[in-house]
Amino acid sequence: MRRDPNYLPEFTNVPIRTTEVAVTLDAEEAQALEVLKATGRYGGTDAEVLRYVLFSWWIERFMKGPKHFDDLKS
DSSP states (O other), X not given: OOOOTTOOOOOTTOSOOXXXXXXXXXXXXHHHXXXXXXXXXXXXXXXXXXXXXXXXXXXXXXOOSSOTTGGGOO
């Protein structure tokens, strides 16, 4: 193998760009978020826990193929 000096990687998700999004939760949702955050299992901040919940929901709802959370349901 030799390095190709002309190679330019082109990945669809790179560079990753982050954007802050304001999320408004009602009292019940905010309480549920606090309960999840208190476990320490889903993150230490509101943003981390909310991101975990969002992506978990997305994976279960929309991803095809191996089920990422099957082992957690036992």
